Amino acid sequence: MSVALIEITRYLELCLQPDQFRDYCPNGLQVEGRPRVARLATGVTASQSLLDQAIDWGADAILVHHGYFWNGEAPQVVGIKRRRLTALLTNEVSLLAYHLPLDAHPQFGNNARLGQLMGLVEHQPLQPGDPGSVGNIGSLVEAMPAGKLVDRLERITGRPPLHIGDDDDPVRRIAWCTGAAQGYIEAAVAAGADLFVTGEVSEQTVHIAREEGIHFVAAGHHATERYGVQALGEHLAQNFSLEHRFIDIDNPV
Ligand SMILES: [Zn+2]
Structure with missing residues (x-):
């Protein structure tokens, strides 16, 4: 089964109501990939290792708690940011991120x-x-x-x-x-x-x-912060008949 990306983003918008929060990053679709989603990967932070494992698994979209474009960060697409965005864009994988609404x-x-x-x-x-x-x-x-x-x-x-x-x-x-x-x-x-x-x-x-x-x-x-995104990923998987995998990239902090 696959579902239109726009259906998932609309559903998340209604469910998580990001307008109710004064947050430090944009909530919702941060990077647009292919228009349909069958495999959804979730994780805490959209680090390079999370992207790599999700792409290896064949994810169409990745849903995280800590995404990109934080207030005050340098806007230039260089270094780590260039590599992460390149991985998403060349593989046509979407990144969805919800910070305070997911807390x-x-x-x-x-x-x-x-x-x-x-x-x-x-x-x-x-x-x-x-x-x-x-x-x-x-x-x-x-x-x-x-x-x-x-x-x-x-x-x-x-x-x-x-x-x-x-x-x-x-x-x-x-x-x-x-x-x-x-x-x-x-x-x-x-x-x-x-x-x-x-x-x-x-x-x-x-x-x-x-x-x-x-x-x-x-x-x-x-x-x-592992538990919210897993619960939401499982819920989306049931609701839209998606394949879901939570990818835990260990972090001692
Ligand atoms: Zn956090």
């Missing part, structure tokens, strides 16, 4: 998926009313020692998270945001969270966690 979607979002995997209930926005914020707060069904939740995250992501705080402290109110959202730690404190999970950490995050008495967990930017 925030209530069903296919990175945050919704990670929240489900952690066993959190009563998901709420961490900063309601701020269209630039995609953080969340929710609860564990029962309080548990922080170390147990960290072990759970290690099982989910397949890598040991960094945890600031005492493993034995009970935690229940959990704030989280996938990716590089360490800057939300103060919002997590203000919202009364016992523990804040994100992907990355900065030097100052450790001091804020210690001085505010909030547990902090950095579980990996790539590791926490």
